[in-house]
Amino acid sequence: MAVRFLIVDDHPLFRDALAVAIQSAYPEAEIVEASSISAAREVLQSGEPFDLLLLDLSMPGTRGFDGLIELRAARPKQPILVVSAHEDPRIIHEAMTCGAAGYISKSVKKADLSEAIQDVMAGLVVLPKGYEPPTADAPSRDTDLAARVASLTRQQLRVLQMVRQGKLNKQIAHELGVGETTVKAHVSEIMRKLNVVSRTQAVIEVARLDYDAILATAVARDDKDGARS
Known part of the structure; x- marks a missing residue:
């Protein structure tokens, strides 16, 4: 059975980039795309199984980590890899606290993104290189x-x-x-x-x-x- 991915991002070009990165690692992968949190929630509620969900934090109609929390609530056991332009350690820390399986920057090369996807699929926790948890100040x-x-x-x-x-x-x-x-x-x-x-x-x-x-x-x-x- 082919592995299945759900890409949740409102930018068509970046959805295409994520799809290319996935197919580089999993040529036979089945990929479903959603351009909003509501569309992604409907897909998840339909019962379709996915091996991994890739999520952009900055989605229209949501604020902060609401989108991540909403999708986690719709399917609590679904692994979610956050792929975001935000690189602030506090944002990364909060995303992981909210249940993300990993976090990677949109600025990484396609090969690094493909590797991150494979690592999360293998059960590893993926974080940006050089990431350090926020200090207690x-x-x-x-x-x-x-x-x-x-x-x-x-x-x-x-x-x-x-x-x-x-x-x-x-x-x-x-x-x-x-x-x-x-x-x-x-x-x-x-x-x-x-x-x-x-x-x-x-x-x-x-x-x-x-x-x-x-x-x-x-x-x-x-x-x-x-x-x-």
């Missing part, structure tokens, strides 16, 4: 992050809250009554202030904080400043 990092979040304007905090809810720029623009270009500008400024490279990383970072308390403080701050002016 979380309190100081959290204090710095909280200060960065507190530096956001009230509108930027609203936008960040909606990003955390998995909403797209178009949806955020509609709810705030502003243009989509304005939302994009807010998201860019949020990422700059938080010193992150993507929406997903912003969500992951902020998840460690008491966001509601920060938002309430910002509202009180703005109200107080408004009363003074």
